[in-house]
Amino acid sequence: MTSRIFYAAAHVVATSDTGIDWEATLRFRHHLWSLGLGVADAMDTAQRGMGMPWEATKELIRRSAAEASSVGGLLACGVGTDQLPPQSQSLADIEAAYLEQLQVVQEAGAGVILMASRALAAAAGGPEDYHAVYGKVLSQVDSPVILHWLGDMFDPALQGYWGSADLDRAAESALALMHEHADSIDGIKVSLLDADREIALRAALPEGIRLYTGDDFNYPALIESGSHALLGIFDAIAVPAAAAKAALDAGDTARFRELLDPTVPLARHIFETPTFHYKTGIVFLAWLNGHQEHFRMLGGHQSARSPEHLRRLYELAVQAGVIADPELAAARLASLA
Numbered sequence: 547m548t549s550r551i552f553y554a555a556a557h558v559v560a561t562s563d564t565g566i567d568w569e570a571t572l573r574f575r576h577h578l579w580s581l582g583l584g585v586a587d588a589m590d591t592a593q594r595g596m597g598m599p600w601e602a603t604k605e606l607i608r609r610s611a612a613e614a615s616s617v618g619g620l621l622a623c624g625v626g627t628d629q630l631p632p633q634s635q636s637l638a639d640i641e642a643a644y645l646e647q648l649q650v651v652q653e654a655g656a657g658v659i660l661m662a663s664r665a666l667a668a669a670a671g672g673p674e675d676y677h678a679v680y681g682k683v684l685s686q687v688d689s690p691v692i693l694h695w696l697g698d699m700f701d702p703a704l705q706g707y708w709g710s711a712d713l714d715r716a717a718e719s720a721l722a723l724m725h726e727h728a729d730s731i732d733g734i735k736v737s738l739l740d741a742d743r744e745i746a747l748r749a750a751l752p753e754g755i756r757l758y759t760g761d762d763f764n765y766p767a768l769i770e771s772g773s774h775a776l777l778g779i780f781d782a783i784a785v786p787a788a789a790a791k792a793a794l795d796a797g798d799t800a801r802f803r804e805l806l807d808p809t810v811p812l813a814r815h816i817f818e819t820p821t822f823h824y825k826t827g828i829v830f831l832a833w834l835n836g837h838q839e840h841f842r843m844l845g846g847h848q849s850a851r852s853p854e855h856l857r858r859l860y861e862l863a864v865q866a867g868v869i870a871d872p873e874l875a876a877a878r879l880a881s882l883a
Contacts, residue, residue: 550769552791553584553622553758554780555591557828558598558606559838563846566602570838572613577837581788583780584620585610586659588651590700591778592624593825595664597845600629604650611654622657622692625650625683627665635665637679644683658691659735659776660684664703673709673719680723690732692758692776695720697738699821713738717747728752735760735776739821741768748773762817762824766790766806770799778824779813782831783868812862815855823850827859831868834860834875841882853882 556578559570575585587610588594588603598606607623614621627635627643635643640663651658660683670676684691695716698705705711708719724731734751736744737760745768748757759765759773769775780787786805793801816827826847833841841848851859860869860879869875 549794549797550791551584551620551756551758551774552780552787553586553620553776554578554784554787555586555589555776555778556781557825557832558592558844559829559832560842560844561840562842563597563844566606566844567838568605568609571606572609574832574837575610575613575619576617578781578784579614579617579619581784582791583784583788584622585614586622586624586776587656588624589659589661589778590624590696590822591781591825591828593844593847594624594626594661595628595701596822596825597843597847600647603628607651607656608654611651611656615655620657622659623651623654624659624661624694625691626661627663630665635669637666637669637675640665640669641679641682644679645686648683648686652688657689657732658687659694660691661694662696662701662704662707664701667704667707670709673715673722676707676709676719677723677726681727684727684730687730690730692732693720693724693734694760695734695736695738696760697740699739699819700737701822713740713743717743717750721747721750724755725752728755731755733758733774737761739763739817744768744773745771762813763810765813766803766810769794769806770802778828779809779816781828782816782863783809783812783866785870786866786868809866809868812859812866812868815859815862818855823847826851827856830856830859831863834863834878835868835870836874841878856882 708716733756758776790805
């Protein structure tokens, strides 16, 4: 029995501000699959919109899909509009951008996550524009997809998504879309860091549509109460997350909470304001744990968090039990001084 679906949104391993270590990047995905986790790739955790250009993203999608196929790993990839230039775009251009990326992911054989679009947030005049664009894209999908509601704490350019800055009205808009296109939607990932709002939205979903929590603050309780998971923090806490999934599948909710609850202080630290810099902490912990040889990120984002923040992150990671090799981690932390 599988009680929940768990996706870990995975980071990319950089060699420089612009270069990607493909071998290490793909090796980390195999690590996640070996634990029994799904991989959500080419998402914001992989620095979409913060250093990862579309040409490199296409390569990531194709490589990850080939590797997933080789081991039977669960994989879904982000479909967005970030190949568009930053200036204002027409709704037709936004539709075309979504469809271009959709073709790449579907041809690669991966599942689809329809990412929130900065271009659409800027161009849309109201809910009807979101429904028009998403309706066109959903009419072209080969199988049900995951929608993505990313709050503005993760990306300020997404404020007012679904057509309103009022989150109640935004939820009504998203629900109307899902009711209209239920056959084309597997679920919706919600990253609002608002547990009560997520629970209310989950209860209102059309039958058969899943709620994938993207709440990196409140995930143990939300998963226990019925949400599936698509989380950036699972990149950092993959081992206890996989063990917790197994416990939940076995009906052992006490063990599930025993494994996941100690990771919450670490998650809240990694995702503290400004939340969109959480990727720095994810990559830092991957480096401490030996998944990559350098603490580097695309666009130089390894400098986005202070040394004090990173030292505290290490302390919380030790307390959470997610340090694989304490000697290696301590030595790498010391090398930052």
